[in-house]
Structure formats: structure tokens, C-alpha cells
Amino acid sequence: MSDDSVLAPGADPRDQADSPGPFPAPDLPTSVARNVVAWTRNNREHTDAAADRTWAAEGITWGVFGVPDESIGSPLGDLAGLDVVELGCGTAYFSAWLARRGARPVGVDPTPAQLETARRMQAQTGIHFPLIEAPGERVPLPDSSFDVAFSEYGASLWADPERWIPEAARLLRPGGQLVFLTNSVLVHLCEPQEGVVGEALLRPQAGMYRIAWPGEDGEEYGLSHGDWIRLLRRHGFEVLDLVELYAPPDAATHGYYDYVTPEWAAKWPAEELWVARRQN
Numbered sequence: 193m194s195d196d197s198v199l200a201p202g203a204d205p206r207d208q209a210d211s212p213g214p215f216p217a218p219d220l221p222t223s224v225a226r227n228v229v230a231w232t233r234n235n236r237e238h239t240d241a242a243a244d245r246t247w248a249a250e251g252i253t254w255g256v257f258g259v260p261d262e263s264i265g266s267p268l269g270d271l272a273g274l275d276v277v278e279l280g281c282g283t284a285y286f287s288a289w290l291a292r293r294g295a296r297p298v299g300v301d302p303t304p305a306q307l308e309t310a311r312r313m314q315a316q317t318g319i320h321f322p323l324i325e326a327p328g329e330r331v332p333l334p335d336s337s338f339d340v341a342f343s344e345y346g347a348s349l350w351a352d353p354e355r356w357i358p359e360a361a362r363l364l365r366p367g368g369q370l371v372f373l374t375n376s377v378l379v380h381l382c383e384p385q386e387g388v389v390g391e392a393l394l395r396p397q398a399g400m401y402r403i404a405w406p407g408e409d410g411e412e413y414g415l416s417h418g419d420w421i422r423l424l425r426r427h428g429f430e431v432l433d434l435v436e437l438y439a440p441p442d443a444a445t446h447g448y449y450d451y452v453t454p455e456w457a458a459k460w461p462a463e464e465l466w467v468a469r470r471q472n
């Protein structure tokens with residue numbers, strides 16, 4: 193597969209100063225353009241500088257508290273030789289970890305600055321795989337071309353589930369696995385507009401779907417467990433597992449994603465990881 197960037201050769205996407213890129217597009221939710229702006233800034237403030245460290249990590253870890261993959265039963269399994277698509281890859285460190293383990297990843301993300309960091313890291317490390325500039329809602333890749341689709345806080349949190357779940361189903365071969373990590377329902381319910389997640393329910397679960405943040409902080413999507421299960425089943429998935437992630441005992445507050453403390457996340461799950469299989 194070829195690199196499908198829409199940037200001019202040699203262009204630095206960070207020069208576009210928080211531009212929403214080719215979005216908004218009439219057939220996509222307005223959250224796509226808002227989230228590209230949010231993640232262009234996030235790249236400048238954090239993810240570009242963190243990429244040397246995240247790409248170099250030896251072990252696979254999940255989420256803001258770095259939960260070791262083995263401690264939750266390695267939900268992706270052995271991916272050697274498999275075609276894997278990461279929906280919302282960001283700087284693509286997770287795909288790089290999987291490439292080092294023999295998988296054939298393709299990273300998909302709508303934010304040019306994030307993909308530019310991924311390209312810089314590919315050149316630096318010699319770990320190359322295709323990077324596609326697109327949102328999870330509309331992925332320009334063929335039907336039934338992947339064994340695994342996954343997302344660690346990419347499409348799973350930032351793309352419209354009514355649009356990206358059917359895209360994941362379309363991209364997967366029959367029997368293929370969908371694995372995604374996102375905020376827990378409790379975090380969605382207890383996260384204030386500003387500040388850290390507390391012990392009060394601040395948002396109704398009834399009708400929860402799109403959660404817009406003030407200013408240029410973008411728009412997340414959060415569903416109740418029942419709504420996730422019905423959506424997945426509607427698009428031909430069998431739900432295999434729902435792993436609720438707690439902060440490990442030695443966890444420290446994440447230096448940048450500090451919206452939830454390790455003390456809170458040791459008592460309640462801050463994150464949840466879904467494992468589903470596309471039925472034949």
C-alpha cells in the first residue's frame with residue numbers, strides 16, 4: 193500500500209498553524225475538523241516531543257497509566273505476519289511496537305502534524321509502514337483487508353462511533369479482531385469541563401454520546417456499555433471481552449494527560465478495552 197498523504201512534498205504540517213486540513217467535509221461530522229485542530233496543538237505541546245520515548249519503549253503498555261500488556265492478558269495476541277490497521281494512530285508508536293513484533297501495520301490519522309511526527313520517527317528508527325491521512329469515519333482502504341483493527345485512544349475516543357465502527361467492520365476480514373481502548377463510562381460521567389475527574393456524577397448517562405469540550409479542546413464520544421454492545425452487534429461483531437483498566441500500584445500522574453489521578457484510577461476503572469470479533 194502506498195503512502196496517501198495529502199501534504200505537498202516537503203511541507204511541514206505544523207506550519208499550517210492549527211488548520212483543520214481538508215476538513216470540514218460535507219459528509220463527515222463537524223467533530224473531525226475540531227479534533228484535527230485540537231490534535232495539531234497537542235502535537236506541538238506534547239506528542240512530538242514525547243515520540244522519541246514512546247517509540248523506544250520495549251514493552252507494550254496501555255493507556256495513561258502504562259498498564260503492562262501481559263497484566264491484562266495481551267488482548268491483541270500474537271500479531272506476527274498479520275495485517276493490522278490502527279485507527280487514529282497519532283504519532284504511531286503503538287503500530288511501531290507491533291511492527292517490531294512482526295505485524296504489518298497501517299497507521300490512519302486525520303491530523304497531518306501527528307503523521308509528520310510518525311514519519312520523522314520512521315526515518316529515525318528505520319521502522320517503516322504506510323501512514324494514511326484520514327479520519328476513522330472514512331478510511332480510503334479496501335474492504336476485508338485486515339486481520340486486526342485497533343485503536344488506543346484514537347478513533348475509539350475521537351471519531352463518531354456510528355461511523356467508525358462500520359468502517360472497522362468493513363476493513364476487517366471475516367473473523368478479524370477489533371480491539372480498542374477508550375475512557376471508561378465513569379470517567380465520562382465524572383470528568384468536569386475543567387480540572388480532574390472526581391467522585392461526583394456530573395453528566396447524565398442517559399443520551400450520552402458526543403462530549404464537546406470548551407475552546408479548541410475538541411469533541412469526544414462516549415457510550416454506555418449497553419450502547420457499545422448494541423452498536424457492535426449491529427455491525428456484525430461478537431463481543432469477546434471488556435477489560436476495565438485500573439492504575440497499577442506504582443502508577444504516577446501522567447505528565448500531560450493529568451485529567452485523572454492514579455489514586456482515583458486505582459479505585460475505579462479510568463479506561464476500558466473492548467475486544468470483539470467480526471463474524472463471518
Ligand SMILES: C[S@@+](CC[C@H](N)C(=O)[O-])C[C@H]1O[C@@H](n2cnc3c(N)ncnc32)[C@H](O)[C@@H]1O
Binds near residue numbers: 344
Ligand atoms: C491520543 S492520540 C492516539 C494515538 C496514541 N495511541 C496516543 O495515545 O497518543 C489521538 C489521535 O486521534 C486522532 N483523531 C482525531 N480525530 C479522529 C478521527 N475522527 N478518527 C481517527 N482518529 C482521530 C488524533 O489526530 C490523534 O492523533
